[in-house]
Amino acid sequence: MSNVIKVAVVGAGGTGGYYGGALSKQGHDVTMIARGSHLDSIKSKGLQVNSVLLGDFHLDITATDNMDSIGTVDLIIFAVKSYGTFDAIKAMHNLIGPKTLIISTQNGIDSEHLLSEAFGVNHVLGCTATVSSMIEEPGIISQKGGPGSLEIGEMNGGNSGRVNEIISICSEAGLNVESHKNIVLAIWKKFIFICALSGMTALTRKPIGEIFSQTTTTDMYLQVLAEVVAVGKAEGVDIPDDTANSTLRSTKAREPFIIGSMGHDLLAGRPIEIGLLNGRVNELGRKHNIATPSNTAIEAALRPHEHGSLS
Template identity: 30%
Template sequence: MEIKTVSIIGLGALGVLFGRQLAKKMPEGDLRVIADRKRIERYERDGVYCNGDRCSFHYVTPEEECGPADLLIFAVKFNGLADAVQAVKKHVGPNTIILSALNGISSEEIISRTYGMDKILYCVAQGMDAVKTGNQLTYDHIGMLCFGEKEPGYVSEKAERVARFFEKTDFPYELDKHMMKRLWGKFMLNVGVNQTVAVFKSNFGEIQKEGPAREMMIAAMREVMALSEKEGFPLTEADLQYWLKVVGALSPDGKPSMAQDVEAKRYSEVGLFSGTVIELGKKHNVPVPVNEALYQRIQEMESGYENLNSKVAE
C-alpha cells in the first residue's frame, strides 16, 4: 500500500515549510491541513507565505469527514499536542503512519497512548533555519525529516513506504537505523541551541562563533550527554561534533523556535528542554547546573508576560 494522502496538523514554521514542499508535488486535496474554523478563516483571509510566495493549502476542520490519511504529520508546539491528538481522530485509520516533528523525546510516547505505537515512526526535524513572523515564513535551508523505528538496525515496511513517498515528492529525508540515538542527539542540540539563543536574545550567528553563548550552549549539551548514558542511549564526543556541524551550516541570521517565542512574548517549550533535563538529573542523581540556570532565566523572562498581557487587555 503506497502513500497517497497526507494530513498535517500545525502551521508553525515546520508545518508551513514541509507542507509547501509537499503541496508542490501532490494533487490538490490529497494534502490536508487540519485546523479549527477560526484559524482557517484567518489563513484564507490573510494568506500563509513561504519565502514570499503564498501557499495554496487545502484546509479541513477536525470535524470534517474526509477519510483517514496514509501519512499524518504532527507539526504543533508541545503545549498544543494534547489538543492536536484529539483533533486528528478522523485522519487515523488502520494503515495510517504517524510522524511527529515535535522537539523533545516524549511526543511519540504521548501520541501512542491514543493511537498505538504500531502506527508511529520515531522522527526528528533538523537542519532548517526557518523564521516565522506572523503569516510570513522565510528560510535558506529547508532541512529534512529523519525517521525510523525504535529498534536499532531494523527497517520496517512502513518506514520503507514513507521513504518511497518522500523520494517521489522530492521531500528531504533520511531513513535512520538508529533513531533513538538521533532523537537524543537532536534533544541535545535543542537543549543547547534553543535555550542559549533565547537567553542571549540573538541568532544562530551568536553560537557559531567563539564566546560566552557558544560556551553555554556546549555546556548545556554536555549535561544531556551525561544523561543519555544513564538512559541507555549514550551520546559520544563524535555525536556532539556532528550536531555542532549541523548548527554551523545554518544561516547566521536565522533563529530557533524558542528565540522566536521570546521575541514575540509567547510562552516557550522550556519545560520540554531544561525542564526535562532537570527531571532526569534528579532521577539519575546527575548535576545539571547549566540547565538549571537556563530554566530559571527563561522562567524569569516569561514571568513578565502576564503583566504585559494585562496591560494589553486594559
C-alpha cells in the same frame, strides 16, 4: 509519482507548513490544521511558502481547525508545539484509520511515546526534522536555513517497507529525507542540538553567530550540550562520547543568523517550550542525580515566559 496519499498536518506552523506544503505541491491531498489569523489567511488567500531549498510557491490548500471534518488519512505530520501535544492528541482520533501512519516533527524526546500510548505503536514511526522555518506573517511560511531534513525509522530499530514508502513520497516532493536504523539515537541527537540552540538563543535573545563570537557563551553552549548527553546516557541511549563537541562544531558551521524556535517565540511573546526542552533535561538530571547547572540557569531565566506575553 507514488500514489496520491491523504495527509493531515496537525500544526501548520513553520515546520508543518514547510513539509506539508512540499507534499501538497507534489499533488498529494493535504489538509492544514491551523488556527487564528494564520488559518483565516490560508482559507481566504491560500498558503505561500518561501523557501531557500524548495523555491517560492503558492498553494490553494484546504485548511481547518476542526479535525473531525477531515476523516481518516494515510499520513499525519504531527507538528504542534510541545505544549499543545495533549490537546492535539485528544482531537486526532477521527483521523486514525487501520493503516494511518504518524510522524512527529516536534522537538523533545517524548512525542513518539505519547502518540504510541494514544493510538498504538503500529501507527507511529520515529522521525526527526531539522529545518529553520517560521510563520513570517499569517498565511506565509518562510524557510531560510537548516538542511530541511527528515530522518525516519521504526522505533524498535531497523528499516521497513512502510518507512521506505514514506521516504519515497517525501523524496519525490523534493524533501531531504533518509531512513535511520537507530531512530531513537537520532531523536536524542536532535534533542541535544535543539536544547542548546533554542535554549541559548532564547536566553541571550541573539542568533548563534553572536553566541559563538564570545568565549563565555560558547563555553556555556558546550556545557548545555554535555549535560544533555549525560542524562541521555543515563536513560540508556548509546550516545557517542564525542557528541557534544561534534554538535558544537556542526552548529558553528550553520548560518550565523539562526535563532532557535524558542527564541523566535519568546521574542514574539508567544508561549515557549522550555518545560519539554531544558526543563526536561533538568527533570532527568534530578532522576539520575546528574548536575545540570547550565540547563538549570536557562530554565530559571525562561520559565517566567513559558506562557507568553513577554513584557
